Amino acid sequence: MLPVLLLLTLVELGSGLVLGSFEDTLLRYPSLLVLVPVTIGTAGNLGSVLAARLSTAFHLGTLSFAPDDETLAGNALATVALAATVFPVVGLGAWGLSALTGSTDLSPWIVLAVSLSSGLSLAVLAVLVTVVATYAAYRLELDPDDVVIPVVTNTCDVLGVVLLYLAVRVFV
Amino acid sequence: MTVREVAVEAYREALPALGASLVGGLLAGVVLGGMRADLRAVEGLLVLVPALLATRGNVYGSLGARLATGLHQGLIEPRVRAGDRRIRAAAAAALANGIVASLFAATAAFAVLSALGAPVASLWRLVGIAVVAGLLSGATLVVVVVTVVFAGYRRGYNPDTLVGPLVTTTGDVFGILFLLIAVRTVALVLGGV
Numbered sequence: 123m124l125p126v127l128l129l130l131t132l133v134e135l136g137s138g139l140v141l142g143s144f145e146d147t148l149l150r151y152p153s154l155l156v157l158v159p160v161t162i163g164t165a166g167n168l169g170s171v172l173a174a175r176l177s178t179a180f181h182l183g184t185l186s187f188a189p190d191d192e193t194l195a196g197n198a199l200a201t202v203a204l205a206a207t208v209f210p211v212v213g214l215g216a217w218g219l220s221a222l223t224g225s226t227d228l229s230p231w232i233v234l235a236v237s238l239s240s241g242l243s244l245a246v247l248a249v250l251v252t253v254v255a256t257y258a259a260y261r262l263e264l265d266p267d268d269v270v271i272p273v274v275t276n277t278c279d280v281l282g283v284v285l286l287y288l289a290v291r292v293f294v
Numbered sequence: 295m296t297v298r299e300v301a302v303e304a305y306r307e308a309l310p311a312l313g314a315s316l317v318g319g320l321l322a323g324v325v326l327g328g329m330r331a332d333l334r335a336v337e338g339l340l341v342l343v344p345a346l347l348a349t350r351g352n353v354y355g356s357l358g359a360r361l362a363t364g365l366h367q368g369l370i371e372p373r374v375r376a377g378d379r380r381i382r383a384a385a386a387a388a389l390a391n392g393i394v395a396s397l398f399a400a401t402a403a404f405a406v407l408s409a410l411g412a413p414v415a416s417l418w419r420l421v422g423i424a425v426v427a428g429l430l431s432g433a434t435l436v437v438v439v440v441t442v443v444f445a446g447y448r449r450g451y452n453p454d455t456l457v458g459p460l461v462t463t464t465g466d467v468f469g470i471l472f473l474l475i476a477v478r479t480v481a482l483v484l485g486g487v
Binding site: 153203 | 296304307316319324347391398399403407
Protein backbone atom coordinates (compact mmCIF):
# COMPACT_ATOMS: atom_id res chain seq x y z
CA MET A 123 0.00 0.00 0.00
CA LEU A 124 2.60 2.56 1.07
CA PRO A 125 4.86 2.56 -2.05
CA VAL A 126 1.83 2.97 -4.34
CA LEU A 127 0.50 5.69 -2.05
CA LEU A 128 3.77 7.64 -2.19
CA LEU A 129 3.93 7.29 -5.97
CA LEU A 130 0.36 8.63 -6.27
CA THR A 131 1.31 11.49 -3.93
CA LEU A 132 4.12 12.46 -6.33
CA VAL A 133 1.66 12.38 -9.25
CA GLU A 134 -0.69 14.66 -7.31
CA LEU A 135 2.21 16.98 -6.56
CA GLY A 136 2.45 17.42 -10.34
CA SER A 137 -1.08 18.83 -10.40
CA GLY A 138 -0.14 21.00 -7.41
CA LEU A 139 2.73 22.49 -9.44
CA VAL A 140 0.29 23.26 -12.28
CA LEU A 141 -1.96 25.04 -9.74
CA GLY A 142 1.07 26.91 -8.41
CA SER A 143 1.88 28.13 -11.93
CA PHE A 144 -1.39 30.13 -12.09
CA GLU A 145 -1.70 30.87 -8.36
CA ASP A 146 -1.84 34.66 -8.98
CA THR A 147 -4.91 34.32 -11.23
CA LEU A 148 -6.60 31.93 -8.76
CA LEU A 149 -5.99 34.30 -5.84
CA ARG A 150 -7.25 37.31 -7.83
CA TYR A 151 -10.54 35.59 -8.78
CA PRO A 152 -11.99 33.65 -5.80
CA SER A 153 -14.67 31.97 -7.96
CA LEU A 154 -11.84 30.17 -9.82
CA LEU A 155 -10.29 29.10 -6.51
CA VAL A 156 -13.67 27.67 -5.43
CA LEU A 157 -13.63 25.60 -8.66
CA VAL A 158 -10.37 23.83 -7.72
CA PRO A 159 -11.51 21.18 -5.17
CA VAL A 160 -14.81 20.46 -6.91
CA THR A 161 -13.10 20.04 -10.32
CA ILE A 162 -10.50 17.68 -8.84
CA GLY A 163 -13.17 15.73 -6.96
CA THR A 164 -15.56 15.42 -9.91
CA ALA A 165 -12.72 14.53 -12.28
CA GLY A 166 -11.51 11.69 -10.05
CA ASN A 167 -15.07 10.48 -9.51
CA LEU A 168 -15.94 10.37 -13.21
CA GLY A 169 -12.83 8.29 -13.83
CA SER A 170 -13.34 5.96 -10.88
CA VAL A 171 -17.00 5.26 -11.72
CA LEU A 172 -16.09 4.38 -15.30
CA ALA A 173 -13.08 2.29 -14.21
CA ALA A 174 -15.17 0.36 -11.65
CA ARG A 175 -17.84 -0.42 -14.25
CA LEU A 176 -15.36 -1.48 -16.94
CA SER A 177 -13.46 -3.64 -14.40
CA THR A 178 -16.67 -5.41 -13.40
CA ALA A 179 -17.67 -5.94 -17.05
CA PHE A 180 -14.16 -7.25 -17.69
CA HIS A 181 -14.44 -9.76 -14.79
CA LEU A 182 -17.88 -10.86 -16.02
CA GLY A 183 -16.41 -11.38 -19.49
CA THR A 184 -18.91 -8.98 -21.13
CA LEU A 185 -16.28 -6.48 -22.29
CA SER A 186 -14.38 -6.61 -25.55
CA PHE A 187 -11.95 -3.88 -26.51
CA ALA A 188 -13.62 -2.92 -29.79
CA PRO A 189 -15.08 0.50 -30.62
CA ASP A 190 -18.48 -1.07 -31.41
CA ASP A 191 -18.67 -2.87 -28.04
CA GLU A 192 -21.99 -1.90 -26.39
CA THR A 193 -20.63 -1.88 -22.81
CA LEU A 194 -17.69 0.29 -23.80
CA ALA A 195 -19.68 2.72 -25.96
CA GLY A 196 -22.57 2.98 -23.47
CA ASN A 197 -20.30 3.71 -20.51
CA ALA A 198 -18.28 6.22 -22.53
CA LEU A 199 -21.50 7.99 -23.54
CA ALA A 200 -22.72 8.02 -19.91
CA THR A 201 -19.43 9.58 -18.75
CA VAL A 202 -19.75 12.45 -21.24
CA ALA A 203 -23.45 12.89 -20.35
CA LEU A 204 -22.60 12.97 -16.62
CA ALA A 205 -19.96 15.63 -17.26
CA ALA A 206 -22.45 17.66 -19.31
CA THR A 207 -24.92 17.47 -16.38
CA VAL A 208 -22.55 18.12 -13.51
CA PHE A 209 -20.10 20.76 -14.77
CA PRO A 210 -22.68 23.53 -15.48
CA VAL A 211 -23.81 23.11 -11.83
CA VAL A 212 -20.14 23.20 -10.76
CA GLY A 213 -19.48 26.46 -12.62
CA LEU A 214 -22.63 28.33 -11.61
CA GLY A 215 -22.40 26.95 -8.05
CA ALA A 216 -18.81 28.15 -7.70
CA TRP A 217 -19.72 31.60 -9.01
CA GLY A 218 -22.86 31.83 -6.85
CA LEU A 219 -21.10 30.75 -3.67
CA SER A 220 -18.24 33.21 -4.18
CA ALA A 221 -20.75 35.98 -4.89
CA LEU A 222 -22.56 35.07 -1.64
CA THR A 223 -19.45 34.84 0.52
CA GLY A 224 -17.53 37.79 -0.90
CA SER A 225 -17.16 39.50 -4.21
CA THR A 226 -16.45 38.21 -7.68
CA ASP A 227 -14.93 40.16 -10.56
CA LEU A 228 -15.74 37.57 -13.22
CA SER A 229 -19.12 37.23 -14.92
CA PRO A 230 -20.98 33.96 -14.26
CA TRP A 231 -20.72 33.15 -18.00
CA ILE A 232 -16.93 33.13 -17.89
CA VAL A 233 -16.90 30.81 -14.87
CA LEU A 234 -19.50 28.61 -16.60
CA ALA A 235 -17.40 28.53 -19.79
CA VAL A 236 -14.26 27.58 -17.82
CA SER A 237 -16.05 24.84 -15.91
CA LEU A 238 -18.01 23.35 -18.83
CA SER A 239 -15.14 23.37 -21.35
CA SER A 240 -12.66 21.84 -18.91
CA GLY A 241 -15.30 19.32 -17.71
CA LEU A 242 -16.34 18.09 -21.16
CA SER A 243 -12.78 17.74 -22.44
CA LEU A 244 -11.96 15.97 -19.18
CA ALA A 245 -14.77 13.44 -19.75
CA VAL A 246 -13.37 12.56 -23.19
CA LEU A 247 -9.82 12.17 -21.81
CA ALA A 248 -11.13 10.17 -18.80
CA VAL A 249 -12.70 7.66 -21.20
CA LEU A 250 -9.43 7.31 -23.13
CA VAL A 251 -7.30 6.95 -19.97
CA THR A 252 -9.69 4.39 -18.44
CA VAL A 253 -9.91 2.25 -21.57
CA VAL A 254 -6.12 2.30 -22.06
CA ALA A 255 -5.49 1.48 -18.35
CA THR A 256 -8.07 -1.35 -18.33
CA TYR A 257 -6.62 -2.76 -21.56
CA ALA A 258 -3.06 -2.50 -20.19
CA ALA A 259 -4.11 -4.32 -16.99
CA TYR A 260 -5.70 -7.04 -19.15
CA ARG A 261 -2.59 -7.44 -21.34
CA LEU A 262 -0.25 -7.45 -18.30
CA GLU A 263 -2.59 -9.91 -16.52
CA LEU A 264 -3.13 -7.61 -13.54
CA ASP A 265 -6.42 -7.40 -11.65
CA PRO A 266 -8.09 -4.26 -13.03
CA ASP A 267 -9.83 -3.66 -9.66
CA ASP A 268 -6.50 -3.24 -7.86
CA VAL A 269 -4.62 -1.29 -10.49
CA VAL A 270 -6.98 0.62 -12.74
CA ILE A 271 -9.09 2.50 -10.19
CA PRO A 272 -6.24 4.24 -8.27
CA VAL A 273 -4.32 4.95 -11.50
CA VAL A 274 -7.38 6.37 -13.27
CA THR A 275 -8.63 8.38 -10.26
CA ASN A 276 -5.29 10.08 -9.69
CA THR A 277 -4.59 10.62 -13.42
CA CYS A 278 -8.01 12.25 -13.78
CA ASP A 279 -7.25 14.49 -10.76
CA VAL A 280 -4.15 15.75 -12.56
CA LEU A 281 -5.90 16.07 -15.94
CA GLY A 282 -8.70 18.03 -14.21
CA VAL A 283 -6.20 20.62 -12.96
CA VAL A 284 -4.34 20.81 -16.29
CA LEU A 285 -7.60 21.33 -18.22
CA LEU A 286 -8.74 23.91 -15.66
CA TYR A 287 -5.45 25.74 -16.26
CA LEU A 288 -5.93 25.64 -20.05
CA ALA A 289 -9.57 26.81 -19.77
CA VAL A 290 -8.51 29.72 -17.53
CA ARG A 291 -5.81 30.65 -20.08
CA VAL A 292 -8.44 30.70 -22.87
CA PHE A 293 -11.38 32.40 -21.14
CA VAL A 294 -10.00 34.64 -18.36
CA MET B 295 -28.16 -4.51 -23.97
CA THR B 296 -28.03 -1.69 -26.49
CA VAL B 297 -25.59 1.22 -26.16
CA ARG B 298 -28.46 3.44 -25.03
CA GLU B 299 -29.58 1.04 -22.26
CA VAL B 300 -26.02 0.69 -20.96
CA ALA B 301 -25.58 4.48 -20.99
CA VAL B 302 -28.88 5.17 -19.18
CA GLU B 303 -28.13 2.58 -16.48
CA ALA B 304 -24.58 3.87 -15.92
CA TYR B 305 -25.82 7.46 -15.80
CA ARG B 306 -28.56 6.69 -13.23
CA GLU B 307 -26.20 4.70 -11.03
CA ALA B 308 -23.45 7.33 -10.96
CA LEU B 309 -25.45 10.57 -10.66
CA PRO B 310 -26.25 10.42 -6.87
CA ALA B 311 -22.59 9.80 -5.95
CA LEU B 312 -21.40 12.60 -8.25
CA GLY B 313 -24.05 14.91 -6.78
CA ALA B 314 -22.88 14.21 -3.24
CA SER B 315 -19.23 14.82 -4.10
CA LEU B 316 -20.26 17.99 -5.97
CA VAL B 317 -21.82 19.42 -2.80
CA GLY B 318 -18.76 18.44 -0.74
CA GLY B 319 -16.39 19.86 -3.36
CA LEU B 320 -18.21 23.20 -3.51
CA LEU B 321 -18.21 23.51 0.31
CA ALA B 322 -14.48 22.73 0.32
CA GLY B 323 -14.04 25.35 -2.41
CA VAL B 324 -15.76 28.01 -0.32
CA VAL B 325 -13.38 27.31 2.59
CA LEU B 326 -10.42 27.38 0.18
CA GLY B 327 -11.72 30.66 -1.29
CA GLY B 328 -11.73 32.10 2.24
CA MET B 329 -8.10 31.02 2.73
CA ARG B 330 -6.60 33.41 0.18
CA ALA B 331 -4.65 35.33 2.82
CA ASP B 332 -3.23 32.07 4.21
CA LEU B 333 -2.34 30.81 0.71
CA ARG B 334 -0.48 34.07 0.00
CA ALA B 335 1.34 33.98 3.34
CA VAL B 336 2.42 30.31 3.18
CA GLU B 337 4.12 29.97 -0.20
CA GLY B 338 3.84 26.45 -1.60
CA LEU B 339 0.66 25.62 0.34
CA LEU B 340 -1.51 25.62 -2.82
CA VAL B 341 0.93 23.15 -4.44
CA LEU B 342 0.24 20.75 -1.52
CA VAL B 343 -3.57 20.94 -1.76
CA PRO B 344 -4.22 18.26 -4.46
CA ALA B 345 -1.78 15.80 -2.86
CA LEU B 346 -3.32 16.21 0.61
CA LEU B 347 -6.88 15.85 -0.73
CA ALA B 348 -6.00 12.78 -2.82
CA THR B 349 -4.26 11.14 0.17
CA ARG B 350 -7.52 11.32 2.13
CA GLY B 351 -9.38 9.63 -0.73
CA ASN B 352 -6.72 6.97 -1.36
CA VAL B 353 -6.13 6.05 2.30
CA TYR B 354 -9.60 6.23 3.81
CA GLY B 355 -11.31 4.94 0.66
CA SER B 356 -9.13 1.87 0.99
CA LEU B 357 -9.99 1.59 4.73
CA GLY B 358 -13.69 1.70 3.81
CA ALA B 359 -13.20 -0.96 1.11
CA ARG B 360 -11.36 -3.21 3.61
CA LEU B 361 -14.12 -2.81 6.21
CA ALA B 362 -16.75 -3.56 3.53
CA THR B 363 -14.90 -6.72 2.45
CA GLY B 364 -14.49 -7.79 6.11
CA LEU B 365 -18.22 -7.34 6.69
CA HIS B 366 -19.14 -9.30 3.53
CA GLN B 367 -16.84 -12.15 4.55
CA GLY B 368 -18.17 -12.15 8.13
CA LEU B 369 -14.67 -11.51 9.52
CA ILE B 370 -15.77 -8.42 11.44
CA GLU B 371 -19.02 -7.58 13.15
CA PRO B 372 -20.70 -4.23 12.46
CA ARG B 373 -20.21 -3.00 16.02
CA VAL B 374 -17.67 -0.49 17.23
CA ARG B 375 -16.12 -2.38 20.12
CA ALA B 376 -12.81 -1.19 21.48
CA GLY B 377 -11.77 -4.85 21.80
CA ASP B 378 -11.99 -5.73 18.10
CA ARG B 379 -8.37 -6.02 17.02
CA ARG B 380 -9.06 -6.18 13.27
CA ILE B 381 -10.88 -2.86 13.20
CA ARG B 382 -8.30 -1.16 15.42
CA ALA B 383 -5.41 -2.51 13.33
CA ALA B 384 -6.99 -1.39 10.04
CA ALA B 385 -7.77 2.07 11.45
CA ALA B 386 -4.27 2.50 12.91
CA ALA B 387 -2.65 1.39 9.62
CA ALA B 388 -4.79 3.87 7.66
CA LEU B 389 -3.94 6.72 10.04
CA ALA B 390 -0.21 5.88 9.85
CA ASN B 391 -0.31 5.70 6.03
CA GLY B 392 -2.15 9.03 5.91
CA ILE B 393 0.44 10.76 8.14
CA VAL B 394 3.42 9.30 6.25
CA ALA B 395 1.94 10.33 2.87
CA SER B 396 1.23 13.89 4.17
CA LEU B 397 4.77 14.17 5.55
CA PHE B 398 6.18 12.91 2.24
CA ALA B 399 4.01 15.34 0.22
CA ALA B 400 5.20 18.33 2.27
CA THR B 401 8.88 17.33 2.02
CA ALA B 402 8.66 16.60 -1.72
CA ALA B 403 6.80 19.88 -2.41
CA PHE B 404 9.49 21.79 -0.50
CA ALA B 405 12.28 19.98 -2.38
CA VAL B 406 10.74 20.51 -5.83
CA LEU B 407 9.89 24.20 -5.27
CA SER B 408 13.37 24.88 -3.86
CA ALA B 409 14.99 23.10 -6.81
CA LEU B 410 12.89 25.20 -9.22
CA GLY B 411 13.94 28.36 -7.40
CA ALA B 412 10.28 29.15 -6.62
CA PRO B 413 9.41 31.01 -3.40
CA VAL B 414 8.51 28.50 -0.68
CA ALA B 415 7.76 28.63 3.05
CA SER B 416 10.14 26.92 5.49
CA LEU B 417 10.24 23.11 5.49
CA TRP B 418 9.15 23.02 9.14
CA ARG B 419 6.07 25.13 8.45
CA LEU B 420 4.95 22.94 5.50
CA VAL B 421 5.67 19.69 7.37
CA GLY B 422 3.91 21.00 10.48
CA ILE B 423 0.83 22.01 8.49
CA ALA B 424 0.69 18.69 6.59
CA VAL B 425 1.07 16.57 9.74
CA VAL B 426 -1.45 18.53 11.86
CA ALA B 427 -3.97 18.52 8.97
CA GLY B 428 -3.32 14.80 8.29
CA LEU B 429 -3.80 13.86 11.95
CA LEU B 430 -7.01 15.88 12.46
CA SER B 431 -8.69 14.91 9.18
CA GLY B 432 -7.47 11.29 9.53
CA ALA B 433 -8.94 10.87 13.02
CA THR B 434 -12.23 12.42 11.86
CA LEU B 435 -12.41 10.31 8.69
CA VAL B 436 -11.71 7.05 10.58
CA VAL B 437 -14.67 7.78 12.87
CA VAL B 438 -16.93 8.84 9.96
CA VAL B 439 -16.00 5.85 7.72
CA VAL B 440 -16.35 3.22 10.50
CA THR B 441 -19.62 4.69 11.79
CA VAL B 442 -21.31 5.14 8.40
CA VAL B 443 -20.15 1.79 6.95
CA PHE B 444 -21.37 -0.11 10.04
CA ALA B 445 -24.63 1.83 10.38
CA GLY B 446 -25.31 1.45 6.64
CA TYR B 447 -24.55 -2.29 6.73
CA ARG B 448 -26.88 -2.85 9.71
CA ARG B 449 -29.68 -1.07 7.82
CA GLY B 450 -29.14 -3.26 4.74
CA TYR B 451 -27.11 -0.98 2.45
CA ASN B 452 -24.18 -2.38 0.48
CA PRO B 453 -21.13 -0.79 2.17
CA ASP B 454 -19.17 -0.96 -1.14
CA THR B 455 -21.42 1.63 -2.78
CA LEU B 456 -21.45 3.85 0.34
CA VAL B 457 -17.67 4.15 0.69
CA GLY B 458 -16.76 6.04 -2.50
CA PRO B 459 -19.16 8.99 -2.28
CA LEU B 460 -18.80 9.14 1.51
CA VAL B 461 -15.01 9.42 1.45
CA THR B 462 -14.80 11.87 -1.46
CA THR B 463 -17.45 14.15 0.05
CA THR B 464 -16.35 14.21 3.69
CA GLY B 465 -12.67 13.93 2.68
CA ASP B 466 -12.81 17.15 0.62
CA VAL B 467 -14.70 19.15 3.26
CA PHE B 468 -12.72 17.98 6.31
CA GLY B 469 -9.47 17.96 4.30
CA ILE B 470 -9.69 21.69 3.51
CA LEU B 471 -11.27 22.66 6.85
CA PHE B 472 -8.50 20.99 8.85
CA LEU B 473 -5.91 22.43 6.46
CA LEU B 474 -7.15 25.90 7.47
CA ILE B 475 -7.01 24.97 11.18
CA ALA B 476 -3.52 23.50 10.68
CA VAL B 477 -2.21 26.65 8.95
CA ARG B 478 -3.47 28.83 11.82
CA THR B 479 -2.22 26.40 14.52
CA VAL B 480 1.28 26.18 13.03
CA ALA B 481 1.29 29.99 12.68
CA LEU B 482 0.65 30.24 16.44
CA VAL B 483 3.69 28.04 17.15
CA LEU B 484 6.12 29.28 14.47
CA GLY B 485 4.77 32.84 14.29
CA GLY B 486 3.60 34.71 11.20
CA VAL B 487 0.43 34.75 9.02
